[in-house]
Amino acid sequence: MIKVNDSAREQVQKLLAEEGRPDGSFVRVGVKGGGCSGLMYQLDFDHKTQDDDQSFEDNGVRVVVDKKSFLYLVGTELRYSGGLNGKGFEFHNPNANRTCGCGESFSL
Numbered sequence: 001m002i003k004v005n006d007s008a009r010e011q012v013q014k015l016l017a018e019e020g021r022p023d024g025s026f027v028r029v030g031v032k033g034g035g036c037s038g039l040m041y042q043l044d045f046d047h048k049t050q051d052d053d054q055s056f057e058d059n060g061v062r063v064v065v066d067k068k069s070f071l072y073l074v075g076t077e078l079r080y081s082g083g084l085n086g087k088g089f090e091f092h093n094p095n096a097n098r099t100c101g102c103g104e105s106f107s108l
Helices: 006-018 067-073
Strands: 026-033 039-046 053-058 061-066 077-081 088-092 105-107
Touching: 006 061, 006 077, 026 067, 053 067, 061 067
Parallel strands: 026 061
Antiparallel strands: 026 039, 039 105, 053 061, 077 088
């Protein structure tokens, strides 16, 4: 399962409304190869699921992950930081052994 904290929930709801996404839209998260640590996080909005997707709802936010990425993301918390540094969405992944300085890539 992927958890969504309160600040991420508020930002997701705000962005879905601002972008005029269709009803039933959700957050799609995933992992792909790349970045300075080997694997990179992906985050987007979608409204269509695929056959191999895992779907969760936490804190009022529906999160969908493809089966392969799910193995890397079990127990991850999605957070949002909008402070002076303006980082945006952040993944706090307990499975990551190493992360890069920007927090956008990791390794296991």
